[in-house]
């Protein structure tokens with residue numbers, strides 16, 4: 001006969017409510033872990049998916065995810081010329097915030113090297129990949145855009161060809177994949193009014209120059225789109241991604257790049273850890289702190305509840321001792337209730353969590369390791385939480401039944 | 404076994420119990436020496452506060468005496484305040500208790516309250532269930548077996564407690580006013596059960612009672628007054644009861 005289950009059944013309402021409370025606390029603990037995992041995965045998503053052997057970024061910078069990195073796009077051709085390199089892709093990224101459909105929309109513009117990279121690796125939920133060099137993009141579903149929808153950015157209108165799922169940047173904003181050229185245009189191109197102003201000022205600057213006066217064609221060229229202006233130079237890219245051929249000596253290739261004064265070189269793993277130590281680090285520590293506090297609170301709440309559950313039964317425990325119950329019967333009663341509370345709380349946390357996590361503003365990823373970790377943590381919490389109650393139960397004397 | 408044997412179930416020597424100290428000191432037992440044989444069914448009378456429950460608590464291995472010796476079945480169990488045996492095991496295996504209050508476990512049904520005593524003493528679940536149902540039937544409670552204590556009347560609760568005390572066929576039964584909450588019919592039946600436990604199963608039975616009408620079931624009557632114990636004869640007391648009626652002395 002299991003005494004713990006019978007006591008729980010007798011106090012079902014109170015026990016159930018307590019389990020629910022513990023469950024919700026655990027759900028948040030679990031969710032915190034999931035948010036952290038989500039932040040890590042979102043942050044490293046691009047680095048992982050782009051899967052380059054080496055990242056060439058602006059010299060002395062930590063790469064486009066950590067800070068502004070600008071490189072001349074010609075670096076692509078220089079990199080290709082290095083022995084052992086089989087491909088070099090331009091890569092551009094920057095975050096913009098524009099108004100669309102009456103609301104502010106933040107999107108991370110990612111430029112893919114057209115035509116080598118058409119986004120074959122993108123996990124599409126619907127639609128298709130990029131099929132033309134310009135004016136198309138693949139957007140993440142978190143941006144709220146649907147296939148076929150048109151978005152005006154600067155002077156041009158871009159059409160959504162596909163929608164991805166869970167492609168989020170380090171800041172939690174949805175990713176939008178364009179060709180590098182479009183990405184550059186979006187970055188450097190402005191609205192028609194701004195362009196007209198810019199053109200006028202360019203023309204004014206050109207007119208002030210001897211060159212402008214002697215070369216009227218230059219004045220005309222000043223009115224063209226930025227990325228075609230020879231005088232201004234080609235728009236910059238954020239990084240060049242290099243892939244090595246089979247059998248290539250990675251260290252040697254890297255040494256070559258490191259000899260170049262205008263670039264810094266990182267492997268994907270290095271980019272990854274730079275991300276985790278950089279933009280993600282503070283969020284991670286914040287979440288870790290919250291999680292630790294919540295675990296502590298859960299422990300206190302559980303200890304308090306288990307203690308009062310035991311106090312309520314003290315007379316019965318004394319009676320059990322009086323009729324000769326061994327200590328392990330008493331210990332079993334207290335501990336089993338603790339573990340039952342923990343187990344029910346855990347299940348509630350899981351079930352409720354799975355229902356509500358999708359509504360969290362950031363992605364929540366619950367891994368198996370995390371579930372196992374939490375189960376272990378709950379078991380430890382139950383044990384620690386019971387200590388006070390067990391201490392009380394062990395001390396009660398059978399003669400207290402008589403008083 | 405019909406007559407009390409000479410084999411002592413309880414022997415005490417110079418039993419003294421002092422509660423508290425200084426101004427609040429209470430001498431609940433003073434130098435109590437007595438023997439209760441197996442198969443003997445003995446009543447313990449005495450005014451309120453005279454030390455009856457205290458004596459029961461000590462020979463039932465719930466409380467240690469301040470001074471004196473207790474032997475159960477010939478084995479020394481207390482020497483002064485020191486326990487010489489595993490008292491919990493003795494209680495589990497040899498002693499049945501019934502208290503003034505029923506002290507049932509509130510989250511267990513009537514049957515489970517009996518069963519738990521059996522399981523604590525090592526009975527298997529099935530046997531324990533069967534025996535607890537039999538006991539409840541004997542006490543007229545088979546239709547209340549699955550009720551929680553709070554759904555039972557005071558008398559019914561007390562009968563469950565009696566079933567629990569009988570469950571392990573104890574060699575020593577200690578009962579503190581077991582029939583107070585029962586009507587005279589039931590009271591008589593319960594006393595009969597105790598007598599059978601003594602006379603047929605050879606247990607020592609010590610029952611605190613105020614009910615002078617039921618004294619004829621006892622082999623012997625002990626009387627306590629202010630911590631002192633003396634033998635009284637059954638006929639004296641039954642005669643006294645008819646004369647004095649319900650005016651048994653109150654506070655000592």
Ligand SMILES: Nc1ncnc2c1ncn2[C@@H]1O[C@H](COP(=O)(O)OP(=O)(O)OP(=O)(O)O)[C@@H](O)[C@H]1O
Nearest residue numbers: 422423429431449450451452453454455456457458
């Ligand atoms: N735990 C205790 N602490 C202090 N004094 C106690 C304690 N238990 C009993 N006493 C005192 O010891 C004396 C004997 O008490 P006891 O309970 O043995 O009397 P009793 O004969 O059973 O009385 P009643 O018929 O009312 O149940 C009383 O004066 C009582 O106040």
Ligand SMILES: [Mg+2]
Nearest residue numbers: 455456457579
């Ligand atoms: Mg008493």
